[in-house]
Amino acid sequence: MTSISTSYEKLKKFLDEFISGNGYTNIMTGYITGELQFLIFIIVLAALFRMFSFPLAIIMLILVTALALYFTPTIIGVEKENSNDLNRVLYWFLIYFAIIIAITLWGG
Template identity: 75%
Template structure:
């Protein structure tokens, strides 16, 4: 078994994770595009920490990229977290509210 094959198999397995139903669907294309977009988005967001300190941004960048690739596909989890379940939305709202109040109180 050469290394190329294993890499190919890994990639195939990764792609298979996206497929729901009968393989060829436009849902699959949406999921793959969404996955890549999400990866790029969080990489850009991690770069943001350069405003606080540059080394922190570099460490975060590496960690986030590694984690996102390791836990791929994350898009399914993203979708689940953005479900229209009332309790989930309320949970996120409470978290947001706590963060906003904490940040502003801390800053003041």
């Protein structure tokens, strides 16, 4: 986990790149909106964990907020993960099959 000063530096660097114009392409508004939306989505999603247990949800919320702020800008990673590369989709697919096999073995 990072201290406040380094996360401040990260945020400043991120903003500087936006302002100086060599951060992203010509659709900066889309990127900034997407970034903010994604962070808030993740935080709300973490809050939804109270469906399983309430204390776990609070821990999740704090953890996810800290991690999301640490890893900003996350949108680049999101975009990369959402590429339509066959191998990337197959990766999710393999994880899914692993879950099904795990259920099988766990249930006996």
